[in-house]
Amino acid sequence: MLLKLYNENPNPREIEKIVTILRDGGTVIYPTDTLYAIGCDALNVRAVEKICELKGLDPQKSNLSIICNDLSIISEYAKVSNPTFKLMKRNLPGPFTFILSTTSSLPKIYKKKKTVGIRVPDNNIIREIVAQLGNPVLSTTIKDQDDEIEYTTNPELIYEKWSDFADIVVDGGIGGIEPSTVVDCTSHDPVIIRQGKGELNF
Numbered sequence: 001m002l003l004k005l006y007n008e009n010p011n012p013r014e015i016e017k018i019v020t021i022l023r024d025g026g027t028v029i030y031p032t033d034t035l036y037a038i039g040c041d042a043l044n045v046r047a048v049e050k051i052c053e054l055k056g057l058d059p060q061k062s063n064l065s066i067i068c069n070d071l072s073i074i075s076e077y078a079k080v081s082n083p084t085f086k087l088m089k090r091n092l093p094g095p096f097t098f099i100l101s102t103t104s105s106l107p108k109i110y111k112k113k114k115t116v117g118i119r120v121p122d123n124n125i126i127r128e129i130v131a132q133l134g135n136p137v138l139s140t141t142i143k144d145q146d147d148e149i150e151y152t153t154n155p156e157l158i159y160e161k162w163s164d165f166a167d168i169v170v171d172g173g174i175g176g177i178e179p180s181t182v183v184d185c186t187s188h189d190p191v192i193i194r195q196g197k198g199e200l201n202f
Helices: 012-023 045-055 071-077 082-091 124-133 155-162
Strands: 002-004 028-030 037-039 065-067 096-102 115-119 137-141 168-171 181-184 191-194
Touching: 002 012, 002 155, 012 028, 012 124, 012 168, 028 124, 028 155, 037 045, 045 137, 065 124, 071 082, 071 115, 082 096, 124 137, 155 168
Parallel strands: 002 168, 028 168, 065 115, 096 181
Antiparallel strands: 028 037, 037 137, 065 137, 096 115, 181 191
């Protein structure tokens, strides 16, 4: 299913359709403030495993990322020091992925790596999906190295390529081509390990 939503004012009924799919263990492709991503209920282990298999990700070696709708629930899933929280507050919502140590609230599939990427994108569609779901959403980009740009930015072409793998593709307009800036906050001082769209405000 290809579902059109508007970032400025996502339709609550359509959001509920997406949330129902996620609660049933389904997969959804959705827009962020950077690239389009595929995800699922981040606490549904079978759904997470399905996406990892699809993307060729090894949870023991790959950094898995989750999307939260705001800063208030991040400490439930990751260990956040006061300086890190202040840094995140200055930069979120925005095009950043903060690498943090996991807490016991995340399933074991995340704990094997002992870290998790935290995203709070500046995109109302995915943040509203997460808010209604009540759980974070797994986030991994749909971009492959051999992809033409149109197949990672144009929702209709994304649907054409991914409709066999995703239960629903959200058309939130043309997507971006630059990934998030990744900031490792697992040691004393934050370290930018990938410079992307976001310019970190220290």
